[in-house]
Amino acid sequence: MSVNWTEAQIAEVVAKVLSEVGGAPAGGKDWDGSQYCGRKYIGVFETMEEAIDAAAAGYAAIRSMSVAQREKLITSIREYCRAEAPVMAELGVAETKMGRVEHKTAKHLLVADKTPGTEDIVAEAKTGDCGLTLTERAPFGVVGAITPSTNPSETVICNSMGMIAAGNGVVFNPHPGAIATSNYAVDLVNRAVYAAGGPKILVASVIKPTLATADIMYKHPAIKLLVCTGGPGVVRAVLSSGKKAIGAGAGNPPVIVDDTADIEKAAKDIIDGCTFDNNLPCIAEKEVFVFDNVADRLIDGMLKNGCVLLTREQADALAKVVITEKVDPKTGKTKRMVNRECVGHDCNVILEKIGMHVSPDVRCAIAEVPFEHTFIQTELMMPILGIVRVRDIDEAIDLAVKAEHGNRHSAHMHSKNIDNLSRFAKAVETTIFVKNAPSYAGIGFGGEGHTTFTIAGPTGEGITSAKSFTRLRRCVMADHFRII
DSSP states (O other): OOOOOOHHHHHHHHHHHHHHHTTOOTTSOOOOSSEETTEEOSSEESSHHHHHHHHHHHHHHHHTSOHHHHHHHHHHHHHHHHHHHHHHHHHHHHHHOOSOHHHHHHHHHHHHHHSOOGGGOOOEEEEETTEEEEEEEEEOSEEEEEEOSSSHHHHHHHHHHHHHHTTOEEEEEEOGGGHHHHHHHHHHHHHHHHHTTOOSOSEEEESSOOHHHHHHHHHOTTEEEEEEESOHHHHHHHHTSSSOEEEEOOOOOEEEEOTTSOHHHHHHHHHHHHHGGGGOSTTSOOEEEEEHHHHHHHHHHHHTTTEEEOOHHHHHHHHHHHEEEEEOTTTOOEEEEEOTTTTTOOHHHHHGGGTOOOOTTOOEEEEEOOTTSHHHHSOOOSSEEEEEEESSHHHHHHHHHHHHTTOOOEEEEEOSOHHHHHHHHHHHOOSEEEESSOGGGGGTSSSSSOOOSOEEOTTSOEEOOGGGGEEEEEEEEESOSOOO
């Protein structure tokens, strides 16, 4: 499938989708959330029960399909994802007000090209004097998935490809802040599957995802596996469901730069990674610990790569803007939260909130701050980077591990000292550890290995792929089928 979208065509589709989501479609009727651009979404239902029933019927249909046929479905999804990457990128930014279109387009192409398919589902055989044992990876059945607003359509498509390759049907409960984008991706997957000879509906979603629809999904007997890509709250809910669950939680990835690193390259790599999609990826560099004797050179390199250096006063003022305080009516305690009006926004837009006017070309605000500062301790998910000077590798590792807060998600280091690299990797215990490259190399963008947007640190699956969504089954033939 090959489509050359013009900017006008993309803008028209995005405008129609969002106007209908807003309840004002052509014709004056209230939009029910199940259609866009004058036609119905495929696989989007009014109730979670209907969505689960549809996904279950899709699962029953692909049970009779061969692995080769399933691979045709995956190939078709790849083609549709590549073709409509610009539309989903524009739609994602327009709906969520987060990220950058060119980076979201790149993420969709990455999903299309580097998400594993059925080749990831490999059987294992063991033979011996007592015969043969075959272990195969089987589907769970219907998978219930929670997806985020930061990477909505990317996660829906990446999850769908892996879960379908494993032989499952899927039902999604998307983040309420990205309904149109997420359900557009659900519709795309179903269109691609049907075009390749699969069932009309294999993945499903709901018109208005809520905590109530999520709760129905958690408890429904047809759901055999739960997969959550999101914040700490929804991950805890999934893990307390009593079902097999895969949880991809938050992180606060530190990066260390020692005095053996290629400082100019490190500066560029860190800013490239930190500003990719305005720091929305959970793997992105969130704080820097740099040896004091090379700190000035690193900061100078960052300034040459599109950054602005804040004074301590400006950094403190900005910290009060990017974090909001809310009183819990039940406990009366004050809760500090990241300001959603800043998450994923362009640097110049955020800085305007403290009266700083910089060019839209400025990619990131950097600031030297103490270890206790908000820029170091909080996962902000915006192009703001705190920098802490350290004496040596001992102090760097100690502070970086503390700043990561035990999430064991991602960490990065720029160094040519193998001992230092090894020490940090062992101490931080993260699922992803990137050496001498931008953070996104950890998910296959400019680095080797497959991609995913569900990085399951809390439950241990790590960089998820099709095999993560399978269960192992064993078949034993005693005494026979050995040829030696």
